[in-house]
Every structure is written in structure tokens, then in C-alpha cells.
Amino acid sequence: MLEVDIRVRRGAFHLEGAFRSDATIVALFGRSGSGKSTIVEAIAGLLRPDWGRIRVGGRTLFDSERGIDLTPEARRVGCVFQDALLFPHLSVRGNLAYGERLTPASERFVDRERVLSLLGLGPLLDRRPATLSGGERQRVALGRTLLASPRLLLLDEPLAALDAPRKAEILGYIELLRDNFRLPMVYVSHAVEEVTRLADRLVLVSDGRTLAEGDVAEVLSRADLKPHTGRFEAGAVIDARVARHDEKYGLTTLAFDGGELVVPNVDALPGEPVRARIRSRDVALALERPRAASFQNVLEAAVEGIGEEFGAIVEVALRVGPTPLAARITRESAERLELAPGKRVFALVKAIAIDRRSVGYA
């Protein structure tokens, strides 16, 4: 259980952050400059809040009223930042050993060999940080932090400095760590794809405040938070399981509460839980089931609500069974189809709109 309730004042910048989470991965989500990193620094002990409390797993790291303020080295909170911040004068081996050596044997729960093999660090051991690629550096940073056996792992925009293929690679590694170590993580990001792939809980941070917290899909589809989440490509997140693969056409069918989704080949075994993100702009609506169309996914849905009524584009909130979905269509279409809450419609989603990047292991 992670509990944060802090106030920070630095010149003109104010932060009021409060959230609790017992999810494996909780995401701090918001634009840059919203205060996400400040919260992370406060948890790590690199910044002292003016007031508040921080507790991790029942252990108080900071409590202004009780005068508790553990030093960073006493907190056992690991950090991985956007730039890996490896120690340039040490080899990869030296970097990995740094925190491990400082961890008392009784506190160590992370096996060195396991980390090396999971992160593929073996071949890098004798290299210097300056000779590593961005992705390799981030892998070493993850390994170095993990080997210090932290009780909480803070990942502050760990993918921000990487190109798309490397991002996907490191995301995969973080998923591996999540599934292999019982380690709570705080994942800071402004990228909705990363958050929906990794996190179970989401804390929305905006203008120095924690605005909302809850289930990832729920918070991201809440209409009242659209001003804060909407700048990021709006969409819905669907928790699903792999139902079957179609080898001939390279398609995977995902089953979710309310229906099935056909998507291009997903790299997961049947039965495995995955999470798919469907952007609102990739969802079209029809009143009748189209007979001859290329849409792979035709989902029966009910209109829940229609977003603001001015401008050319409206956002239509839908429900497929119990699962929320959203469509972004023109206002003209919405009026022509006479959309209103409760109306039955068909949501049309092209399979290719749900690519590999928007499906991840849950």
C-alpha cells in the first residue's frame, strides 16, 4: 500500500498531491510540468514537502507532524529516470553492483542472475555507460535499481528519451519485471499508451493537483476529466483475454466483457489477459449492421452520452455490454443518426486501428 498526502511549495509552484494505491503499478499521469516528478522526488526523499505524509507498505517515510523524514538511502525506494543516470566512471558491472553491495543481506530479495538474464545484461557487463545505446542504458538502470532490492520502484518517464522501437522494448522489460518480482511500482508518464499498457490504477495530475484516481480505464473515460485527459488522444481501454489466433490471416481474437475484438496478431498465448486501447477517432457508428464492409469489428452498443454540442466534432460515450467505449464523430452525423442516450447502435472498429502498440499484457 502506497499512501501519499503532501503539499509542496517552491516559489510560484504549488503542489497538492494525495492518493492511495495498492495496485502493482499505479500510474501518475499528466502533462509535463503538472507536478508528477515533484511527487516522485518527494517519495524518493530527494525533495522535502512542506507538509504531509508518505507511507509505503505501512512504513512511514515522511510525516511532517511527527517529524519523520527518512533520508533517501534509508527509504529503500528505487528510482529510474528518463536519462538513466548511470555512473559514467564505472563499468556496467560496477553500476549494477553499486546498490546491491549497499543492501544488507537480510534485505536482499532480488536474485542477481535472474535480473541479469531477464534484462539481458550479461553481454554488457564489461562495457562503459558511454558506449551503451539508449535502450541498453535504461536496461542497466532498471537492473541497477532492482538489485538494490527496493520496496517500491519509481519509474519517472523511463521511456521519454527513447525512439519508438526502444520504447516498445523497454515496456516489454518493465512488464517482465512486473510479472516476475512482487514489487509495487509508480509509473510516471504523459503517454497514454504506456499508462494503459502497464498500469492498473491511475492518478491524474494536473496543474499541481491530483485530480482523480481510480481504475485506468475508468479515469481515462470519465467525461468530466476530458479537459485534463482529452489532450491526449481520447479513447477507451478494454481489458480482455486472448481467445484464439488465426494463423492463416495473422489475426487474434480478444474476448472481453460484452463481445469480441479482432486485432492483428498479438504476441500472447490464448487465455492470457491483455489490454487494448481503442482511440475514439477509430470508432465509427451505424444504426444497422453493415453487410458488406471491411470492418472486422462490429459491436452492439448503447449510447451513454454525447459530449459537448458545439464545434464540428462530438465525443459519443458508449457501452458494449458493461464495457465503456467512445467514438469521435462529426456533430452532423450525430444529429443525422438521431443519437441520444439509450439508443442502440453498432460501433465499427477497423482491426488495424488496434495495432501492436495499443495491446499489452495486463
Add this chain to the structure above:
Amino acid sequence: MLSGEELGIVVLSLEVALASVAASLPFAIGVAWLLARRDFPGKTALDALVHLPLVLPPVVVGYLLLVVLGRGGVLGPALASMGIVFAFRWTGAALAAAVMSFPLVVRAVRLSMEAIDPRIEAAGRTLGARPWRVFATLTLPLAWPGIVTGALLGFARSLGEFGATITFVASIPGETETLPLAIYAYTQVPGAEGHALRLSILSVILSLAALAVSEWLVRRRPGAARHA
């Protein structure tokens, strides 16, 4: 090639300069770290105090040392009762050189410490290292090129120290008469220009050798040097 007298002067000068660097370097590293990494009341004053020898006439520094640490000075007799005497000793020459070169050493070390990303040190803390360990295992090795440069500057400055030395400990052959003092003395004696020239050439050779050694020391640490 060198006369016994000249050799004595060179050895004494090296001793004084090395003692000066050895004495000032630990303090310089400490002060540089304070100035680069800490905020505290009186920081500006400390910064000014450190730079004072750089802007004061060396004679003034020598005179102040004499007033404080001389035989009849404020602290002189007390220190003398503990067996520590600077006045008219080679140790006094080393002290004068250390004081005069201190700002240069601090400056070089401080610049290299300020060039280290403080978040690297923060990363060390989150990995479980206490502040002193972060200092010893991260700050110090990463500031290595600056420390070597500072030591070289301090050594060169000490080798050339004249004004404060002659004021504080006079020019006593075999005790406080270092290269610059000897060169000056020879230029004051008719017909001794040859000696002065030989000693001047020796000074050039010593300084170049110090430069070469520091270059080698910096290059020996490729990881640290590249990120300085």
C-alpha cells in the same frame, strides 16, 4: 651538470611546492564541495575569503601571516609551545605558498564538481549510499580531472611563490630560499646572471614536467575524464 647549491635549491623548491599542495588539497576539495553543493549562510563571505589571496598583493598576505603566525604574532608563541613553528622555516614557505595557491586549487576543483549532474549523486543516495559514500565513490572520482588540474595549478603557483614567502619567512639559503628567491638574489649580484639563467631554465623544465604528469594522471582515468 647542476652544482650542489643549485641542486639544493631545486630540491627545497620541490619540497616546498609538494608540501604546499599536500596541505592545501584536502581543504580545497572540502571548500570546493561546500561552494559547489551546499547552500548555507555566509557562503558568499566564504567565497570572498577564499579568493582573497588572488586579489591581495602577495606582500600583504605574507605580512598578515607574519602578524598571525610570526614569533611575536598572535598565534605564533602558542603554536611554538606545541612545537609548531612556521617563521623562518621551510614549513613557513610551504604555508605561504599554500595560502597563495588555495584559490586556484579551489576554483579548479569546484568547477569540475559543478559539472557533475547532481542527479547522479541523488541516484547514488536512492541506491542506499550515505552522503559521505556518495562523495567518496561518485563526486570525488567524477571530479578527478579538476582535482588533478587544481593540484597542478597549486604546484605551479607554489613553485613560483615570491612575495608572501619573502615577507613571511625571508630568504634563508637551505631553509626558505626557493627558486624564485634564489633567482632574484642572483640578479642582484654583479656577474651572477649565468646562475640566474640556469635556475630560470630549471624552473621552465620543472613546470613542463608538472604539466606532463598532470596530463598523464587525467588521461589514466578515461571514464572520468570524458565526463568532466
